[in-house]
Amino acid sequence: MRRHYFLDEYTIIAAERGKRPSDFKHGGTVERSNPKTCPFCPGNEDRTPPAVAVYTDDGVFADGEERVKGWWARSFPNLYPAATPSPGTPTKEWVADFARGYHEVIVESPDHEGNPSSFSRRDLHRLVSVYRDRYIRRISESGVEYVSVFKNWGRVAGASLSHTHSQLIALPVVPPALKVEMDAITSAPRCPYCSFVEREASTERLIFENEKFVLIAPFSSMVPYETWILPKDHVSDLGGIDSRGLAEVLGEALRRLDQLLSGPPYNYMIRQLPDRRYHINIKIQPAISIMAGFEKNTGIFINTVPPEEAARQLREV
Ligand SMILES: [Zn+2]
Ligand SMILES: [Zn+2]
Numbered sequence: 001m002r003r004h005y006f007l008d009e010y011t012i013i014a015a016e017r018g019k020r021p022s023d024f025k026h027g028g029t030v031e032r033s034n035p036k037t038c039p040f041c042p043g044n045e046d047r048t049p050p051a052v053a054v055y056t057d058d059g060v061f062a063d064g065e066e067r068v069k070g071w072w073a074r075s076f077p078n079l080y081p082a083a084t085p086s087p088g089t090p091t092k093e094w095v096a097d098f099a100r101g102y103h104e105v106i107v108e109s110p111d112h113e114g115n116p117s118s119f120s121r122r123d124l125h126r127l128v129s130v131y132r133d134r135y136i137r138r139i140s141e142s143g144v145e146y147v148s149v150f151k152n153w154g155r156v157a158g159a160s161l162s163h164t165h166s167q168l169i170a171l172p173v174v175p176p177a178l179k180v181e182m183d184a185i186t187s188a189p190r191c192p193y194c195s196f197v198e199r200e201a202s203t204e205r206l207i208f209e210n211e212k213f214v215l216i217a218p219f220s221s222m223v224p225y226e227t228w229i230l231p232k233d234h235v236s237d238l239g240g241i242d243s244r245g246l247a248e249v250l251g252e253a254l255r256r257l258d259q260l261l262s263g264p265p266y267n268y269m270i271r272q273l274p275d276r277r278y279h280i281n282i283k284i285q286p287a288i289s290i291m292a293g294f295e296k297n298t299g300i301f302i303n304t305v306p307p308e309e310a311a312r313q314l315r316e317v
Helices: 015-019 121-139 176-186 192-200 243-260 293-298 307-316
Strands: 010-013 053-056 059-061 071-077 102-107 146-153 165-171 206-209 213-216 227-231 266-271 281-286 301-303
Touching: 053 121, 071 121, 102 121, 121 146, 121 165, 121 243, 176 192, 192 213, 192 227, 206 243, 206 307, 213 243, 227 243, 243 281, 243 307, 293 301
Parallel strands: 010 301
Antiparallel strands: 053 059, 053 071, 071 102, 102 165, 146 165, 146 266, 206 213, 213 227, 227 281, 266 281
């Protein structure tokens, strides 16, 4: 069993179990829909709520009566939100105010068939810039304490539409897991993520690095082929990030995963806080193993691929 030394997470590394033939659903699981009926495709903009931000070569606009065309990304309120600006009146059964916030869908590209693992360098840079822009906008909103930015790719990873998109959920609270993490960070002598980056960069778990970022398979990987992207400098959130450097390493991570596992479904999650003590990190988790009874009962994951082995395969792709 491995325990992350400053996050309260345990993982069991069990390479033997990885030899079972039907463990993984590799490849072929990211199904495509018809672009004619796709609400995220150009020409179908009126099938979504008006966008709050439409990214074009001429600048960033908001949809009015007429929907803005000629975009390379657009962000609009989720039709099925997990958080809304004006929730119903709390009752005594509810946790009052918990779901007050914003839930946006970020369509990352007009290309129905594209996705970030095949994006050009320019498109990846645009994607990171959009994340940064939407994050800065929402975190500065009054009453917003946390902004979760994440991507689900493939149905089994939680995506309900196949056209490439990410989501942003702004919440009026800092999630409990982040609070636990912040407690550990503030009681450590120096930023544990900074120490982590320095140490892991010289181990066999390093997959790729550029001047500003590392891509590693973490020591306590919860799922097979999990990777983390971390800035080498102490940066708290997307507001202070080197977006070109991040675009490059995100592209490397997704391309390598795509090639090694034949286009697997996955999730990535950007964890950040507008607090100088926090160190932004992006966790990428392929959705190729199932969270079953033991994991749900204990919160402890059994990982059949040791991260050292995952890192070796991802380096050699
Ligand atoms: Zn589409
Ligand atoms: Zn740090």
